[in-house]
Amino acid sequence: MNAIIFSAVAGVVMMFTGIITQQKSTIRNVALAALLVVLLANIFDTYGIFSIYIPTHGMLNFQKFGLYFNTLAFAATFLFTLISGSDVTLIGNGRHGAEFFALIFFSLAGIAILTSYNSLLMLFLGIEIMSIPLYILTGADKRNLKSNEASLKYFLMGSFSTGILLMGIALMYGARGGFEIDALKPSAVSNEYGILDPLGLVLVFIAIAFKVSAAPFHFWTPDVYDGAPGVFTSYMATIIKAAGFIAFIRLFDNKAVEMGMSWKIILPVVIIATLLVGNITAVFQQSVKRMMAYSSIAQAGFMLFAVFAENDVAKEGILIYTVAYSVATIGIFAVLEKVKDISLEGFNGLAQKSSLLAGTTTVFLLSLTGIPLTAGFFAKYYMLLSAIKYGGSSVTWLVIVAVIFAAISAFYYFRVIQAMYFKKGNPELHSFNKGFCFMLVLLAVVTILIGMFPTIILNWFYF
Amino acid sequence: MIPLLLIIVPLIGGLISFLLKEDKAAKSWSLLIALVTLAIALSGIYFFNNADALSIHLPWLPALGSSFDVHMDGMSSMLTLLTAIGFPVIFVAIYKNSYTKPGNFFAGMLLTQAGLMGVFVAADALLFYFFWELALIPAYFLASNWGGEKRIAATFKFFVYTFVGSLLMLIGIFYLYFQTSGNHSFAIESFYHLHLSTHQQYVFFWLFFIAFAIKMPLFPLHTWQPDAYEQATTGVTMVLSAIMVKMGLYATIRWLVPVFPEATTHFANFIIILAVIGMLYASLIAIRQDDFKRVIAYSSIAHIGLMCAAIFAQKEVGWNGVMVQMFNHGIVVLGLWIVADAIEQQLGTRKLSELGGLAQKAPELAILFVIMALANIALPLTNSFIGEFLMFNGLFQYNMVIAIFALITIILTAVYTLNTVQKIFYGEVAIQTTHAVDAGLHVRFILWILVVVIFFFGIYPEPMIHLTNDTVKALLVQ
Structure with missing residues (x-):
C-alpha cells in the first residue's frame, strides 16, 4: 500500500513544486528525493516495517513478488531520473519539467496497483492509471508534429484496447459473478460458464498483449516510440513494459492452464509472431531510435516466455529480465539523447570521438544481444531455462526458434557497434558533463556485475 | 591454482593493456604477460602429478547449480601449453x-588468450559456455578493427555462425542440466553420469555438435573460415587458426563423445564421411588459390577434418594421434602464418602470381619455410608425421575405404604446399621481389625456435603421448 500512496502523493508534490519554482535543477532534485522516499517506503513495506494498511476488501493483495518488482521498477526509475532527469526538464519549451515528473509518479502509482491487484477492476484501474500519463508524456514535445501524431495514435489505440479489456472483464464477470481473480481458481471453474468466460479471458489477454506490444498488437509501438521524446520512450520501453508483464503473470499464474483453455497453443504463436516481427523489422531500420523500438518488441517476445512457462524460474527470470533490459535500454536512450544524428550513420566513428560513450553503449548492446558476462545473458538464460523446465523436449522447437531470432538480433545490435568502432566518421554530439559519464559507467558496471552474479538480485528477493 | 592463474594473468594483463597508449609499452607489456603465462603453463606440466595444483573449485552460482570449477588433465595441459606458447610466438x-x-x-589479444585458457580448463558446463563466448568477443573486435577491406562483413559472418552454434549448445546444456539427478547441476561429472535414452542422445547430440562443427570448421559449415582468415590481420589469424579451431576439437572430445556415446557411434559414419569430403574438397580448392593466406586457410580445413574423422573413429591410436596433432598443427600453422606475414609486411602482396624467386633474396626465410612446408605435408622426422600416422591408423581400423579416400589428401597436400613453395621462393625473380631482403631478425629467431620444436617432437614424440594417454583412456572408456 505504501507504494501506491507515496507515489500518488509524490505526484501531487511535484505539481506544486512546478508552481513554486521554475529552476530545472531544483525540480530534478525534488523528483529524485521523492523517488527515493517512494523507493524506501516500498522497501519498508516489503519487510513489514512502517507499512500503511487500508482495507481494500481483497481487491488488492500485496505479495512479496509484486512488492519486490515495485522496488526494482522504482530503482530503475531512479536510475532513469539520475541519468536523463535533466533532459526531461528541457522537453518542449522547458517550462513543464515538474508536470512531467508528476505524470511519471502517477504512472508509478498505476504500476504499484498492477503488481498487486487481486480484482479485475483493479487490473483495469491500474492499466488506466499507468497509461493515461503516458499519452500525455508521448505528446510532451507539443511543437513537434511527430510527437503529437504519436500521442494521438497511442491514445486512440490505447482507448481501443481499454475498451476490449473492459469488454473482457464484463464477460468474465457475467460468467462468474465476481471480479476476484481468486474466483478463477480451478475449483471454481467448470464448464457451466460456457463460452463467455474463455472469450472474456481472450479479450483481457489481447488488451494486455497490446500494452506489452506483443504481435499482432504491436502496430502502435514503432511510431509511438519513435515520435515520443527520447527520454519518455526510454521510460515507456522499460519500466512500463515490464509492469505489463507482471500484470500478465499475476493473471495467468497457474490458473489459466487448468481452465480448459489451451493457452499453450495461443502463446507460442504470439511469441513467435512477436519475435519475428520485432527482429526482422529491426534489421531494416536506418534510425537507431526506431531500431530500438522494434528491438523492444523483440525483447517482449523473449519476456513472454515467462508467461508461457509460469514457474519459479520464470518469476525469477522476469525480475532479472526487467533489470537487465531496463538498465541497458535506459543507457542506450541516454546516449541517443547526446548524439545529434540518430540515424545509423550518425554513430560512425563514435569510438574515436568519445570512447566512453562508445564503450558503455557497446556493453549495453552486448547485454541486449545476450552475450555472457552481461546481465542480458542471464535474462535470456532464465527465459529459456523456464521454458525447458516447463515443457521438456516438447518445446525444443520453440526454444530453437527463439535462439535463432536471438542470433538475428545480433545482426542489428552489432551494426551499431560496427558503426561506432570500425567505420570512419565525425559524429556531432551534444555537450554532456562528468555526472552523465559517471552514470553511464555505473549502468555498465551494474550490467556486468549482474552478468557475473545474477543471484545478487534474487538474493534480495528471498531475503 | 595453476588453471586459475592461466586465466587471471592474461585477463588482468589485458585490462591493463587498454591503458597503454605507447606502441613500445603495449608490445613489451603483452609479451611480458604472455611469457609469464607460458611459465605458468610449463609449471603445470611440471606439477603434472599434483592434483591439488591442477584444479580449483570456487563457489560461483550455487543457486543455479554452477560453480567456478576448473581442472587440468593431460589434454588440458597440452592445449593450455599450446595457447601459452602460441601467444608469445605471435607477439614476437x-x-x-x-x-x-x-x-x-594487444589487450584484445590477451583477453582472447584468457578466454581460450578458460575453455580448455572449465569443468562446469555454464562456465565452459561463458569462456566459449568470451574467447569470441575480443576476437570479433580484433578481426573487425584491424585487417583487410572486407573485414567487417567477413568477421561478422564468423561471429554469426559461431553465435548461432553456441546458442544451440546453450539449449543442449539446459536439457542435460534438467536430466541431472537431485539438485540439478552443470558440473561435468554429473553430465558424464547421465543416463540418456537413445532418442534423447540423438537429438541433444546435434545441439552440441553443430556448435563444435562450426568452430572446427567441418564441411559444410566452413564457409566463414577462409574469408575470416584472409581478412583478419595476420596476428589475429594466427590465433584463430592455430589455437581457436582447437576449441571445437577439444570440446568434441571433452563434452560430446563421453556424454553421448551411443549417438557418437550412431552418427560416426556420417560425420567421418563429411570430414573426408571436407578434406578432399578443401585440398582441391587450396591447389587453385592465388592468395597465400587462403591456401593456408584451406589447408587448415583439411587438417582439422582429419582430426575430426579420427575422433569419431573412436580408436585409441587415433585419439593419441589427435592429441598430438592438435598441438603440432598449431605449431606448424603458426610457422606458415609467420612466413606469410613476413612476406606481406615486406612486399605488400600475398598473391602467389606476383611473387617468385624469393629464395635468392631471402635464403634463410626460404630454408625455414621449406621446413614448415614439409611439416605441413607431414613428412617423417617432422612433428606432424607421428600425429597423422596415428590418426590414419585409427581411421584404417575403423573403415579401410574411408581411410583410403582420406589418404589421397596427403598427395593433394604435397601438391598445393610444394606448389606454393615453388611459386613464392623459386623460379624467376618477380618485379615485386627484386628489392626483397631477408626477414627481420625477430622473425627468423622465432621461426628457428618453431623449427626446433618441429624436429624435437618429430623425433621424440613420446612425452606428448605420455602426457595425454591417460585422458584418452579415461574419455574413451566413458
Missing part, C-alpha cells in the same frame, strides 16, 4: 608491425 613475430591503437590491439 608481429613485434615490428604497426597497429593503430596498439594498447587496444
Whole structure:
C-alpha cells in the first residue's frame, strides 16, 4: 500500500513544486528525493516495517513478488531520473519539467496497483492509471508534429484496447459473478460458464498483449516510440513494459492452464509472431531510435516466455529480465539523447570521438544481444531455462526458434557497434558533463556485475 | 591454482593493456604477460602429478547449480601449453608491425588468450559456455578493427555462425542440466553420469555438435573460415587458426563423445564421411588459390577434418594421434602464418602470381619455410608425421575405404604446399621481389625456435603421448 500512496502523493508534490519554482535543477532534485522516499517506503513495506494498511476488501493483495518488482521498477526509475532527469526538464519549451515528473509518479502509482491487484477492476484501474500519463508524456514535445501524431495514435489505440479489456472483464464477470481473480481458481471453474468466460479471458489477454506490444498488437509501438521524446520512450520501453508483464503473470499464474483453455497453443504463436516481427523489422531500420523500438518488441517476445512457462524460474527470470533490459535500454536512450544524428550513420566513428560513450553503449548492446558476462545473458538464460523446465523436449522447437531470432538480433545490435568502432566518421554530439559519464559507467558496471552474479538480485528477493 | 592463474594473468594483463597508449609499452607489456603465462603453463606440466595444483573449485552460482570449477588433465595441459606458447610466438613475430591503437590491439589479444585458457580448463558446463563466448568477443573486435577491406562483413559472418552454434549448445546444456539427478547441476561429472535414452542422445547430440562443427570448421559449415582468415590481420589469424579451431576439437572430445556415446557411434559414419569430403574438397580448392593466406586457410580445413574423422573413429591410436596433432598443427600453422606475414609486411602482396624467386633474396626465410612446408605435408622426422600416422591408423581400423579416400589428401597436400613453395621462393625473380631482403631478425629467431620444436617432437614424440594417454583412456572408456 505504501507504494501506491507515496507515489500518488509524490505526484501531487511535484505539481506544486512546478508552481513554486521554475529552476530545472531544483525540480530534478525534488523528483529524485521523492523517488527515493517512494523507493524506501516500498522497501519498508516489503519487510513489514512502517507499512500503511487500508482495507481494500481483497481487491488488492500485496505479495512479496509484486512488492519486490515495485522496488526494482522504482530503482530503475531512479536510475532513469539520475541519468536523463535533466533532459526531461528541457522537453518542449522547458517550462513543464515538474508536470512531467508528476505524470511519471502517477504512472508509478498505476504500476504499484498492477503488481498487486487481486480484482479485475483493479487490473483495469491500474492499466488506466499507468497509461493515461503516458499519452500525455508521448505528446510532451507539443511543437513537434511527430510527437503529437504519436500521442494521438497511442491514445486512440490505447482507448481501443481499454475498451476490449473492459469488454473482457464484463464477460468474465457475467460468467462468474465476481471480479476476484481468486474466483478463477480451478475449483471454481467448470464448464457451466460456457463460452463467455474463455472469450472474456481472450479479450483481457489481447488488451494486455497490446500494452506489452506483443504481435499482432504491436502496430502502435514503432511510431509511438519513435515520435515520443527520447527520454519518455526510454521510460515507456522499460519500466512500463515490464509492469505489463507482471500484470500478465499475476493473471495467468497457474490458473489459466487448468481452465480448459489451451493457452499453450495461443502463446507460442504470439511469441513467435512477436519475435519475428520485432527482429526482422529491426534489421531494416536506418534510425537507431526506431531500431530500438522494434528491438523492444523483440525483447517482449523473449519476456513472454515467462508467461508461457509460469514457474519459479520464470518469476525469477522476469525480475532479472526487467533489470537487465531496463538498465541497458535506459543507457542506450541516454546516449541517443547526446548524439545529434540518430540515424545509423550518425554513430560512425563514435569510438574515436568519445570512447566512453562508445564503450558503455557497446556493453549495453552486448547485454541486449545476450552475450555472457552481461546481465542480458542471464535474462535470456532464465527465459529459456523456464521454458525447458516447463515443457521438456516438447518445446525444443520453440526454444530453437527463439535462439535463432536471438542470433538475428545480433545482426542489428552489432551494426551499431560496427558503426561506432570500425567505420570512419565525425559524429556531432551534444555537450554532456562528468555526472552523465559517471552514470553511464555505473549502468555498465551494474550490467556486468549482474552478468557475473545474477543471484545478487534474487538474493534480495528471498531475503 | 595453476588453471586459475592461466586465466587471471592474461585477463588482468589485458585490462591493463587498454591503458597503454605507447606502441613500445603495449608490445613489451603483452609479451611480458604472455611469457609469464607460458611459465605458468610449463609449471603445470611440471606439477603434472599434483592434483591439488591442477584444479580449483570456487563457489560461483550455487543457486543455479554452477560453480567456478576448473581442472587440468593431460589434454588440458597440452592445449593450455599450446595457447601459452602460441601467444608469445605471435607477439614476437608481429613485434615490428604497426597497429593503430596498439594498447587496444594487444589487450584484445590477451583477453582472447584468457578466454581460450578458460575453455580448455572449465569443468562446469555454464562456465565452459561463458569462456566459449568470451574467447569470441575480443576476437570479433580484433578481426573487425584491424585487417583487410572486407573485414567487417567477413568477421561478422564468423561471429554469426559461431553465435548461432553456441546458442544451440546453450539449449543442449539446459536439457542435460534438467536430466541431472537431485539438485540439478552443470558440473561435468554429473553430465558424464547421465543416463540418456537413445532418442534423447540423438537429438541433444546435434545441439552440441553443430556448435563444435562450426568452430572446427567441418564441411559444410566452413564457409566463414577462409574469408575470416584472409581478412583478419595476420596476428589475429594466427590465433584463430592455430589455437581457436582447437576449441571445437577439444570440446568434441571433452563434452560430446563421453556424454553421448551411443549417438557418437550412431552418427560416426556420417560425420567421418563429411570430414573426408571436407578434406578432399578443401585440398582441391587450396591447389587453385592465388592468395597465400587462403591456401593456408584451406589447408587448415583439411587438417582439422582429419582430426575430426579420427575422433569419431573412436580408436585409441587415433585419439593419441589427435592429441598430438592438435598441438603440432598449431605449431606448424603458426610457422606458415609467420612466413606469410613476413612476406606481406615486406612486399605488400600475398598473391602467389606476383611473387617468385624469393629464395635468392631471402635464403634463410626460404630454408625455414621449406621446413614448415614439409611439416605441413607431414613428412617423417617432422612433428606432424607421428600425429597423422596415428590418426590414419585409427581411421584404417575403423573403415579401410574411408581411410583410403582420406589418404589421397596427403598427395593433394604435397601438391598445393610444394606448389606454393615453388611459386613464392623459386623460379624467376618477380618485379615485386627484386628489392626483397631477408626477414627481420625477430622473425627468423622465432621461426628457428618453431623449427626446433618441429624436429624435437618429430623425433621424440613420446612425452606428448605420455602426457595425454591417460585422458584418452579415461574419455574413451566413458
